[in-house]
Amino acid sequence: MYLPLQDDEKLPRTAFTAKGGAELGLSELSGAQSADVLVIGGGIGGCSAALHAAEAGSKVILLEAHKIGWGASGRNGGHVAPATKHDPDEIIARYGTAAGQRLIDAAEEAPKVVADLIARHEIDCEFSVPGIVSAAHTPTALSSMAKRVDYWASRGRPVEMLDRRQAAATIGSDYYLGAWLDRRGAKLNPLAYVRGLASAAIKAGATLYENTKALNLTKRTGKWVVKTPQGEVRADTVFLCTNAYTDNLWPGLRQTIVSVRAFQFMTRPLRDNVLKTILPGGQPMTDSRRLLSGIRLHSDGRLQFGGQGPAFGPQGEPAWRPTLGRLQKIFPQLGEIEPDFWWTGFMAMNSDNSWHIHELSSGLLAMLGCNGRGVALATIYGRELARYAHGAPASDFVLPPTPPRRIFAHSMVEPFVSGLIQYYAFRDAVEIRRLERTNPVTS
Ligand SMILES: Cc1cc2nc3c(=O)[nH]c(=O)nc-3n(C[C@H](O)[C@H](O)[C@H](O)COP(=O)(O)OP(=O)(O)OC[C@H]3O[C@@H](n4cnc5c(N)ncnc54)[C@H](O)[C@@H]3O)c2cc1C
Numbered sequence: 001m002y003l004p005l006q007d008d009e010k011l012p013r014t015a016f017t018a019k020g021g022a023e024l025g026l027s028e029l030s031g032a033q034s035a036d037v038l039v040i041g042g043g044i045g046g047c048s049a050a051l052h053a054a055e056a057g058s059k060v061i062l063l064e065a066h067k068i069g070w071g072a073s074g075r076n077g078g079h080v081a082p083a084t085k086h087d088p089d090e091i092i093a094r095y096g097t098a099a100g101q102r103l104i105d106a107a108e109e110a111p112k113v114v115a116d117l118i119a120r121h122e123i124d125c126e127f128s129v130p131g132i133v134s135a136a137h138t139p140t141a142l143s144s145m146a147k148r149v150d151y152w153a154s155r156g157r158p159v160e161m162l163d164r165r166q167a168a169a170t171i172g173s174d175y176y177l178g179a180w181l182d183r184r185g186a187k188l189n190p191l192a193y194v195r196g197l198a199s200a201a202i203k204a205g206a207t208l209y210e211n212t213k214a215l216n217l218t219k220r221t222g223k224w225v226v227k228t229p230q231g232e233v234r235a236d237t238v239f240l241c242t243n244a245y246t247d248n249l250w251p252g253l254r255q256t257i258v259s260v261r262a263f264q265f266m267t268r269p270l271r272d273n274v275l276k277t278i279l280p281g282g283q284p285m286t287d288s289r290r291l292l293s294g295i296r297l298h299s300d301g302r303l304q305f306g307g308q309g310p311a312f313g314p315q316g317e318p319a320w321r322p323t324l325g326r327l328q329k330i331f332p333q334l335g336e337i338e339p340d341f342w343w344t345g346f347m348a349m350n351s352d353n354s355w356h357i358h359e360l361s362s363g364l365l366a367m368l369g370c371n372g373r374g375v376a377l378a379t380i381y382g383r384e385l386a387r388y389a390h391g392a393p394a395s396d397f398v399l400p401p402t403p404p405r406r407i408f409a410h411s412m413v414e415p416f417v418s419g420l421i422q423y424y425a426f427r428d429a430v431e432i433r434r435l436e437r438t439n440p441v442t443s
Pocket of ligand 1: 040044045067071072077215243294344376377
């Protein structure tokens with residue numbers, strides 16, 4: 001049975017809360033309002049859509065059920081990658097040469113779009129471009145990274161393959177077989193970023209409401225009408241930017257994704273002598289394991305890392321042993337790890353591991369399917385939605401709208417995905433055992 005999503009009503013303490021800027025303190029919607037564009041969901045996607053639509057001259061209203069950034073946008077790792085999850089040749093095979101290339105180019109441009117927005121709207125969100133490191137735990141992963149590096153290096157992009165010794169120096173760990181460094185990758189404080197986008201949207205003329213859940217969506221006399229607990233909005237165009245937190249506002253939309261809970265952990269500040277040995281170049285990193293494992297350092301010396309825990313149902317206790325054990329193996333210099341706090345957020349997963357924009361009806365679009373990658377992509381897809389509202393032809397879209405596709409037997413999906421996660425954990429463990437049997441680098 002697919003339970004309703006549950007999470008703290010309040011945004012939990014995250015790595016980003018302290019420096020995330022002040023809450024916006026926006027009011028709830030009451031009474032009847034009208035707009036050209038109504039955005040539902042105040043994450044990066046919704047705030048980007050609201051900002052770009054308002055800048056293009058639309059009268060924009062945005063409704064957020066909780067606080068701006070309350071969803072995945074205020075809880076994520078803040079890694080800003082210049083690519084989707086797929087290799088360029090896979091993208092071309094899937095979308096064709098022209099559309100595929102548009103997507104590759106747009107994803108590559110996305111961190112620059114983020115950087116430009118941050119500069120133009122003076123968003124204080126600890127943005128920097130140290131590059132991103134992806135480390136390989138198997139020879140197969142290493143060779144697929146080498147292919148990716150060849151693709152980009154042959155186009156003159158600042159990417160490089162790191163052999164085992166170079167990877168050890170860059171990461172501060174001789175655990176991996178090698179890695180690649182993509183110098184276009186960036187990092188930021190995602191809560192400060194989404195709040196900054198929301199403030200910029202307000203300055204551009206949009207009206208944003210917090211603690212205002214859209215309860216019902218219908219079309220009446222040519223306008224979309226959205227009911228909220230204390231009011232309603234009539235609009236020509238509606239964007240559903242609710243991603244993993246999608247509810248039953250539009251029949252069947254929620255069944256196109258599986259919302260999977262992801263766990264994030266934060267250590268206490270590390271001792272100086274340990275701190276300087278870990279990711280000394282300041283890059284955030286991931287590795288090639290199937291279960292996500294982002295790692296990054298913060299300016300106060302804390303280490304943030306992804307880990308395991310119950311993927312569905314109410315927020316349960318994290319799986320401490322495998323999570324801490326994994327980190328200790330990568331960075332034995334940490335010694336006894338002292339986690340300070342942890343939090344969770346939902347990712348919208350689907351079978352093709354891709355974002356989708358769906359045209360659900362005339363003037364009604366949804367964007368969802370972050371699959372754990374959305375700081376930069378939600379920014380550009382939000383901009384795409386705004387272009388739609390201003391009449392850009394569908395053929396111009398980076399991600400052309402597609403009909404929504406329900407996941408087969410969606411109500412049975414939780415046990416299936418839980419089983420899949422266990423299988424992935426098993427495969428990862430087998431491969432890791434093999435990796436640990438190979439000789440570590442001797443420095
Ligand atoms: C733990 C975690 C780590 C991640 N790490 C990274 C990373 O390092 N890099 C990266 O690129 N991506 C990462 N991601 C993915 C990234 O966070 C998401 O892709 C991105 O934030 C999605 O933004 P969004 O605006 O689409 O959705 P969200 O930020 O989830 O916003 C959806 C909003 O809709 C609101 N809502 C839902 N229903 C209604 C309703 N009926 N009425 C009004 N409002 C409603 C919700 O309250 C929510 O605030 C991570 C995700 C998680 C969960």
